[in-house]
Each structure stands twice: as C-alpha cells, then as structure tokens.
Amino acid sequence: MAYHADAVMLWCFDARFSVALDSLIKKKKLKMPDIIKVAGGAKDIKHPYLLSQIEKSFRLHHPKEIYLMVHEKCGAYGGRAYDQKKELARSGKILESFLKKKGIRAKIHKVFERLPR
Numbered sequence: 001m002a003y004h005a006d007a008v009m010l011w012c013f014d015a016r017f018s019v020a021l022d023s024l025i026k027k028k029k030l031k032m033p034d035i036i037k038v039a040g041g042a043k044d045i046k047h048p049y050l051l052s053q054i055e056k057s058f059r060l061h062h063p064k065e066i067y068l069m070v071h072e073k074c075g076a077y078g079g080r081a082y083d084q085k086k087e088l089a090r091s092g093k094i095l096e097s098f099l100k101k102k103g104i105r106a107k108i109h110k111v112f113e114r115l116p117r
C-alpha cells in the first residue's frame with residue numbers, strides 16, 4: 001500500500017545522531033518520513049544508489065521536503081575537519097540539479113548536527 005511521506009531524510013548512520021533525528025522529526029511534525037541512513041549522510045549524495053533511493057521515495061511517497069545532514073567529526077570523512085557549509089552547499093547543488101532533471105519539486109533543508117554534549 002502506498003502512503004504519503006512528509007519528507008525524505010538523508011542522515012548519517014552514526015547512532016549518536018539518532019536522537020537528533022527523532023527530535024527534528026518531532027519538531028517539524030513530519031509524518032512517515034522516509035529515512036535514508038548511510039555513513040556520512042549527505043556526503044556521497046552524487047552516488048547513483050543514493051540518488052535512486054531519493055527518487056524512489058518521491059515516486060512512492062511523494063514527499064515535499066528533503067533534509068540533507070552532515071555532522072561534526074564524522075567518521076566518513078576519516079575524522080578530518082571539513083567545512084560543513086561548503087559540504088551542505090555542494091550536496092544541495094547536486095541534489096537540486098538531479099531533482100530538476102527528474103522534474104521533481106521539493107524544498108531542500110540543510111542540517112548540520114553537532115555531537116551531543
């Protein structure tokens with residue numbers, strides 16, 4: 001049975017950020033979000049597998065929003081520091097052009113998470 005998802009969320013699989021994901025879903029009152037959890041979150045968005053997952057979410061559940069997440073001290077970056085704003089801008093641009101090509105309209109939200117203190 002198809003259902004409607006309010007959003008699709010690309011999140012890092014790092015379990016320390018599961019609470020932040022749950023809080024964001026609650027705060028934004030997102031119903032039935034499609035959650036794609038992979039190492040690095042939005043880091044490898046240009047990978048065809050990730051883009052196809054996002055496309056499937058749109059085809060099956062017609063979300064209106066996408067959340068792209070990266071976080072500090074992410075193991076997927078090999079522990080090196082990176083510019084989170086640049087990373088989110090880069091992944092947002094890749095996603096934007098992919099959606100445009102596919103004729104999908106959605107609002108892109110960029111999320112940077114800090115480690116829980």
Ligand SMILES: [Zn+2]
Nearest residue numbers: 012014040074
């Ligand atoms: Zn991570």
